[in-house]
Structures are given as C-alpha cells and as structure tokens.
Amino acid sequence: MLEFFDCDVGVRYSGVGLRPAETPKAACAILDRYAIRQALVYDRGATESGVFDHFDPILAFCKGNPRLHPTIPIAPPATGENPPPDELVDMILEYGIKGVRVWPNLHAFDFDPSSFGRLLERLEKHRIPLFYHSMRITDHPWEHRLDWRRIRETAVAFPKLPIVVTYMGMLEGRRALPVLEGCPNVMTDLTCVSFQYIEYVTEQFGADRLVLASHYPAQDPGLTIPWVSYSCISGKARKRIASGNLERLVEGIR
Amino acid sequence: MKTIGDAIRNGEPIDFTPFIDVHGHFGPWMDTCVPYCRDDQRLVAEMDRFGCDMVWMTASDPGYTESMRIKNDYVFDLAAKHPDRVIPFCTLSAHSQTGCLKELKRCLGRGRCIGVKMHRYNQPAYTLKSKFLQPVLELMEEHRLVYMNHDLGEFPDIRWAAKRYPKLIFMGGHFNPALNEMAGTVPNVTNCTCAAMRPDAVGDEVKRLGRSRALLVGSDFGLFCLAFGVGMVAYAAIPETDKQNILGLNAVRLLERTQWFKASMLRCTRTTDR
Numbered sequence: 278m279l280e281f282f283d284c285d286v287g288v289r290y291s292g293v294g295l296r297p298a299e300t301p302k303a304a305c306a307i308l309d310r311y312a313i314r315q316a317l318v319y320d321r322g323a324t325e326s327g328v329f330d331h332f333d334p335i336l337a338f339c340k341g342n343p344r345l346h347p348t349i350p351i352a353p354p355a356t357g358e359n360p361p362p363d364e365l366v367d368m369i370l371e372y373g374i375k376g377v378r379v380w381p382n383l384h385a386f387d388f389d390p391s392s393f394g395r396l397l398e399r400l401e402k403h404r405i406p407l408f409y410h411s412m413r414i415t416d417h418p419w420e421h422r423l424d425w426r427r428i429r430e431t432a433v434a435f436p437k438l439p440i441v442v443t444y445m446g447m448l449e450g451r452r453a454l455p456v457l458e459g460c461p462n463v464m465t466d467l468t469c470v471s472f473q474y475i476e477y478v479t480e481q482f483g484a485d486r487l488v489l490a491s492h493y494p495a496q497d498p499g500l501t502i503p504w505v506s507y508s509c510i511s512g513k514a515r516k517r518i519a520s521g522n523l524e525r526l527v528e529g530i531r
Numbered sequence: 532m533k534t535i536g537d538a539i540r541n542g543e544p545i546d547f548t549p550f551i552d553v554h555g556h557f558g559p560w561m562d563t564c565v566p567y568c569r570d571d572q573r574l575v576a577e578m579d580r581f582g583c584d585m586v587w588m589t590a591s592d593p594g595y596t597e598s599m600r601i602k603n604d605y606v607f608d609l610a611a612k613h614p615d616r617v618i619p620f621c622t623l624s625a626h627s628q629t630g631c632l633k634e635l636k637r638c639l640g641r642g643r644c645i646g647v648k649m650h651r652y653n654q655p656a657y658t659l660k661s662k663f664l665q666p667v668l669e670l671m672e673e674h675r676l677v678y679m680n681h682d683l684g685e686f687p688d689i690r691w692a693a694k695r696y697p698k699l700i701f702m703g704g705h706f707n708p709a710l711n712e713m714a715g716t717v718p719n720v721t722n723c724t725c726a727a728m729r730p731d732a733v734g735d736e737v738k739r740l741g742r743s744r745a746l747l748v749g750s751d752f753g754l755f756c757l758a759f760g761v762g763m764v765a766y767a768a769i770p771e772t773d774k775q776n777i778l779g780l781n782a783v784r785l786l787e788r789t790q791w792f793k794a795s796m797l798r799c800t801r802t803t804d805r
C-alpha cells in the first residue's frame with residue numbers, strides 16, 4: 278500500500294463552513310483514514326484572515342508531532358505584514374517551518390519578482406519550497422484561473438526556488454504544461470484530475486514534477502489519492518509522486 | 532471479505548462487485564488539453580486497472596461545439612470498438628433543436644444506447660417542458676432510457692416531466708442534495724455523484740437521507756481520471772452495501788430495464804454467481 282505525503286492540509290479553524298482538524302490528534306486520525314503519513318499543514322483560520330506575523334498557533338499545533346510540518350503564508354515584503362525577509366527566513370529555519378504559501382487571489386497581491394523579489398532571493402538561497410495557491414476562499418476548482426505568466430516569470434528569475442503550484446485548475450492544461458516544460462523548478466499538484474495527466478507529465482517531464490495536495494478540509498483526499506495508486510507508471514514513479522518528491526523538497530531546505 | 536475501501540487503498544481492481552461509472556466524456560476538448568483524450572486503449576486500460584466494468588459515455592464539450600452527429604460518432608465509434616465496456620449516451624444540443632429527434636433515432640440505430648445527455652451552458656436556454664424535447668422524451672420513454680442533464684432544471688419542471696414520462700429515468704449529472712431529496716418521492720429521478728468534492732460529501736448524503744438507491748457514481752471520466760468518482764465512494768463513512776449500490780448496483784438496476792443488457796457484460800466483475 279502506498280503511503281502519502283500531503284502538501285496542503287488546513288488545520289485549526291475556519292470561518293467559511295469548513296471543518297478542519299482542531300487538534301493534532303484529530304488531524305492524524307484524518308491522515309490515517311487516507312494513508313497519509315505526513316502533511317505540510319497551515320493555519321486555515323489565520324490564512325482566511327490574512328495574518329502574516331503570528332505563527333505561534335501553527336508551530337504549537339505541529340510541535341513534537343513527526344507527521345505534521347508547519348508552513349506559513351507570506352505577503353509582499355513592502356507591506357511589512359511579514360517580519361523582514363532576513364528575520365523571516367531565520368525564523369523559518371529555526372522553527373522547522375517547511376515551506377511558505379502565497380495566495381495571490383485570496384490576499385489580493387501580485388505574485389511576481391517585482392513584489393516578492395527581496396524575500397524570494399532568501400527563500401531560494403535556502404531552497405525553502407513555495408506553495409502557490411490560486412484559490413480565493415470559496416472558488417470552485419473549475420472556474421478559477423491561475424496567473425501562469427507570473428509563475429513562469431518568477432520561476433525563471435529564481436531558478437533554484439522550488440515552486441509548487443497547488444489548485445492547478447481543471448481546465449488549465451494548455452497553460453500549465455508549457456510552464457512545466459520551460460521551468461524545471463515548477464511542480465504541480467493533481468487538482469486538475471485530468472485524464473492521463475499523471476502519465477503524460479511523467480513521460481514528458483518526469484515523475485519528480487508532481488505532488489499530492491489533498492486540500493483538506495476544502496476537498497476530500499479520496500478524489501486524488503487513488504489516482505496515484507492506480508496510475509499507469511512505474512512503482513518507483515508512483516512512490517515519488519505519493520511522497521518522495523515532497524520528502525526531497527523538505528530535506529533540501531538548508 | 533474484501534471491501535471497496537480495501538481495494539482502493541491497495542490499488543487493486545474492484546472485481547468483486549459491479550463498478551459502472553455513469554458519467555464519462557470522449558472526444559476532443561475546446562478549452563483545455565486533456566492528454567490522450569482520444570486514446571481508447573488508455574481509456575480501457577484505466578478501467579481495467581480499477582476493475583471498472585462499464586462507463587456510460589457522452590460527447591466532449593457536450594452540445595456546444597461541432598455538429599451533434601460528429602460529436603456522437605466519436606462516442607458511438609468508441610462503443611463499437613469496446614461494446615461491453617462503453618455504453619453511449621446520445622448527446623443532444625439546444626443549438627439544433629429541430630434535429631434532436633432525428634439524431635436520437637440515428638444513434639438508436641447504431642446499437643446500444645443508454646439514453647440522452649444534454650448540457651446547459653453555451654447553448655440556448657430550454658427546460659424539460661420545451662417543445663422540441665417532447666418527441667425526444669416520448670421516444671426515450673418508449674425505449675425506457677435515461678435522460679441525463681448537467682442540470683435537470685427547475686424542480687417543478689422535473690416533477691412534471693417525471694410524471695408525464697414515468698418509464699424514463701431522469702438523472703442529474705452532478706451531485707445535488709436537493710435533487711436527492713426529490714428522488715425519495717419521485718421514483719424515476721436519480722442523481723450522479725460527480726464532483727461531490729467536500730470531505731465525505733457522499734457519506735454525509737447517504738447518512739442524511741438514509742438511503743443510497745438513487746445515487747450513481749460518476750467521474751467525468753475521459754475528461755477526468757476514473758479515481759475522481761470512485762474515490763469519494765470508497766472512502767465514504769457508510770456501510771459497504773451502500774457503496775455497492777452507488778458504485779454499480781443502482782446502474783445495473785437501470786441496465787436491466789433495457790432489452791440488451793446481460794450480466795456477462797460486466798467484464799471486470801467475477802461472474803461465478805451470475
């Protein structure tokens with residue numbers, strides 16, 4: 278049985294009717310149900326609220342639990358909403374934070390080198406993964422659009438920065454695949470659920486370009502997890518997508 | 532006893548109970564790239580890996596690109612190559628209202644056909660009471676077919692049509708709790724699970740209504756991966772019998788209304804007791 282590493286689990290509270298796990302024990306029970314061994318988690322309520330400078334709750338949530346790894350949201354450094362870039366990166370390294378998240382549509386900013394350059398330079402230096410979320414609070418996965426041009430521009434400007442596009446969209450194939458082809462540091466999740474997407478990306482660009490993002494509590498992890506298990510690729514490639522690629526990213530932080 | 536959840540967790544074929552996905556699409560797509568979307572071998576190979584006996588297949592971009600005839604021929608040609616695995620819907624378009632009856636007759640003449648599928652978007656507005664649809668529904672009633680719509684429309688219209696065409700099965704193409712409620716009192720109304728994306732949405736629905744006989748699994752297979760439908764059923768917190776109903780037994784009950792269905796058509800399900 279494959280075991281999974283999930284890069285997108287929201288925890289604690291939500292104000293939009295979602296039911297995230299409020300305790301680490303509850304979070305692990307959910308992960309167990311889907312054979313998810315580890316997860317990169319974020320504070321759902323703080324993200325909904327646009328809180329960029331108060332990480333104690335998510336750090337406390339994950340503390341001492343080897344299955345739950347904290348991640349934090351970032352905003353353009355010019356806003357002063359995050360700690361200054363050097364301080365923020367020091368904090369990430371000190372507290373074992375395993376990634377940062379940008380939500381350009383939810384938090385109303387442009388994700389590009391011009392807005393984030395000072396911070397991205399430092400994240401790139403330490404190979405801290407960046408997770409790009411295109412959704413607003415209640416978007417439907419069919420209807421949202423990603424700003425692939427800015428993703429490409431940023432990936433090219435910071436070629437060692439791992440950028441993981443989550444909520445990659447169900448109708449985005451003609452925009453997403455050229456970015457995967459042109460930017461080796463860009464990976465996507467499986468939210469598109471497109472027929473044969475796993476097989477095609479693995480054949481064309483390699484299995485190390487895909488990761489699992491369940492989007493719990495917004496979505497059921499069962500929508501995508503079986504897709505990996507049944508995909509028509511090698512067992513080794515399946516294992517990379519299920520967990521190996523995220524393990525590599527997390528272990529690559531330096 | 533092996534369960535649907537066991538099989539899914541282990542990536543093994545569900546070959547011990549019927550698995551029929553009632554909502555698939557086949558053909559090219561206007562507004563997105565779907566890799567290998569016209570590769571029938573990959574399509575059937577994916578069904579084999581999951582142990583999916585059969586898919587009820589509609590056209591891609593249903594009702595709003597190309598001619599109805601060409602779009603239906605993609606699907607009926609596919610069904611001709613894989614006759615027990617792919618059962619076609621005839622896809623109709625409100626853009627070609629005067630041609631709908633003729634196109635349905637043409638499709639019925641090509642062989643097995645489970646019914647008619649229609650969509651709403653990118654085409655003129657219509658309802659189940661629209662004049663052009665009545666001869667279509669009458670013919671479908673005669674053949675005891677399934678009328679699936681992306682959105683069946685206003686509930687008074689659905690009730691009206693279900694009463695006027697009692698032998699016809701009306702199926703909502705996408706998960707709709709209000710429609711599921713109606714299915715409790717209107718026996719020929721059903722609903723597809725397609726895109727019930729919230730955590731355990733299918734399980735919550737079965738628990739809320741206390742029944743599973745009007746829900747049928749669908750994934751938009753061909754546009755999407757097969758996992759997108761079966762996963763939400765396999766992990767649902769409901770009894771195994773409810774999962775079996777949703778995954779295939781409810782569809783078998785509809786197939787048994789046709790003149791052409793035989794249990795031996797369920798190619799992945801072990802048939803020692805059939």
